[in-house]
Amino acid sequence: MAITTPTSRPMNPRFSSGPCAKPPAYDLTKLAIAPLGRSHRAAPGKAKLLEAIETTREILGVPADYKIGIVPASDTGAYEMAMWTMLGERPAEMVAWESFGAGWVTDAVKQLKIEHTVHTADYGQIVDMASINYDNDVCFTWNGTTSGVRMSSGDVIPSDRKGLTLCDATSAAFAMDLPWDKLDVTTFSWQKVLGGEAAHGMLILSPRAVERLENYTPAWPLPKIFRLTKGGKLIEGIFKGETINTPSMLCVEDYLLALDWAKSVGGLQGLIGRADANTAAIAKFVQDHDWIDFLATDPATRSNTSVCLKFTDDRITDGAAFAKAVAKHLADEDVALDVGAYRDAPPGLRIWCGGTVETSDIEAMLPWLAWAFETGINA
Ligand SMILES: Cc1ncc(COP(=O)(O)O)c(C=O)c1O
Numbered sequence: 347m348a349i350t351t352p353t354s355r356p357m358n359p360r361f362s363s364g365p366c367a368k369p370p371a372y373d374l375t376k377l378a379i380a381p382l383g384r385s386h387r388a389a390p391g392k393a394k395l396l397e398a399i400e401t402t403r404e405i406l407g408v409p410a411d412y413k414i415g416i417v418p419a420s421d422t423g424a425y426e427m428a429m430w431t432m433l434g435e436r437p438a439e440m441v442a443w444e445s446f447g448a449g450w451v452t453d454a455v456k457q458l459k460i461e462h463t464v465h466t467a468d469y470g471q472i473v474d475m476a477s478i479n480y481d482n483d484v485c486f487t488w489n490g491t492t493s494g495v496r497m498s499s500g501d502v503i504p505s506d507r508k509g510l511t512l513c514d515a516t517s518a519a520f521a522m523d524l525p526w527d528k529l530d531v532t533t534f535s536w537q538k539v540l541g542g543e544a545a546h547g548m549l550i551l552s553p554r555a556v557e558r559l560e561n562y563t564p565a566w567p568l569p570k571i572f573r574l575t576k577g578g579k580l581i582e583g584i585f586k587g588e589t590i591n592t593p594s595m596l597c598v599e600d601y602l603l604a605l606d607w608a609k610s611v612g613g614l615q616g617l618i619g620r621a622d623a624n625t626a627a628i629a630k631f632v633q634d635h636d637w638i639d640f641l642a643t644d645p646a647t648r649s650n651t652s653v654c655l656k657f658t659d660d661r662i663t664d665g666a667a668f669a670k671a672v673a674k675h676l677a678d679e680d681v682a683l684d685v686g687a688y689r690d691a692p693p694g695l696r697i698w699c700g701g702t703v704e705t706s707d708i709e710a711m712l713p714w715l716a717w718a719f720e721t722g723i724n725a
Contacts, residue, residue: 395587424547
């Protein structure tokens with residue numbers, strides 16, 4: 347069968363799941379207003395950091411009594427800071443359905459060695475979140491970036507829980523509605539949905555999380571970079587932009603630019619709409635082709651950011667080699683970069699659909715995916 351080479355290409359072939367595509371029309375010269383070479387403790391730097399915190403609050407709808415801090419080491423830094431400072435006061439329910447969640451399980455089990463119960467599900471599935479004991483602390487990932495499986499809502503999390511919920515929302519924030527009343531700790535990184543720079547993490551704390559911090563001292567030592575309290579009181583400055591150590595003001599400026607863009611497309615609902623439209627374009631393609639499917643088995647749990655796909659054609663004998671060849675073919679043609687499945691995930695593709703990606707680019711890329719599949723299967 348003749349394989350037709352598509353005639354048009356995506357304007358932007360960047361579909362990586364992190365760092366993710368910059369907002370459309372990104373312009374480096376707009377960063378020139380960053381207070382570079384100035385102390386982050388001087389008034390202009392502090393003002394920028396506070397603006398980053400408060401604009402995050404505004405766009406994400408974070409309640410006024412929740413604290414938002416900019417902390418070191420991206421999402422990993424923020425999430426580990428929460429685990430190391432808050433866990434151990436009571437047993438933990440460690441929940442994972444892909445590799446990043448599994449990493450947090452390892453931390454609790456092998457590093458912190460706290461009393462725990464582990465709940466896992468295979469790639470493509472989700473843990474039954476109604477079966478968890480919420481009197482314990484619960485650690486989970488809202489959107490499993492490497493499986494494309496997400497929580498459909500937080501309805502099953504009880505409002506009167508005794509434990510804290512610690513949610514890694516790095517590939518969910520700015521693309522999904524997060525139920526703040528059900529989340530005590532929420533973390534994300536700028537490099538994900540808004541296409542910002544890595545390096546800094548965002549740590550969002552409910553009043554109950556702050557209460558835990560002020561009334562519980564873990565049995566283990568805490569490095570300076572993790573310390574959120576002094577003399578049993580929250581270090582309030584961290585949540586006003588007085589960062590623990592020196593942040594990159596260039597990254598801060600870049601994040602402010604991304605937040606501005608987010609507002610220009612309608613804020614959170616605009617961003618969700620863009621991610622949903624991207625995912626819908628892929629869903630239509632999947633429906634029209636019988637050789638590809640979502641890794642997520644339940645449509646209600648399908649991610650609208652890290653969309654993970656698997657090849658289902660019986661003629662494929664080595665699934666991993668086939669998927670890698672397709673991803674390489676797409677990258678070689680410069681029509682889709684970094685779309686191979688995550689190294690620990692089942693073979694397939696992972697196409698980032700967050701709001702910084704244009705639907706027209708997804709639509710222009712998909713005929714190339716069909717072309718790469720046909721080329722590979724007929725090789
Ligand atoms: C769910 C999840 N958690 C944590 C991380 C690690 O993020 P970072 O490298 O920003 O620390 C990632 C990165 O892709 C992720 O997807």
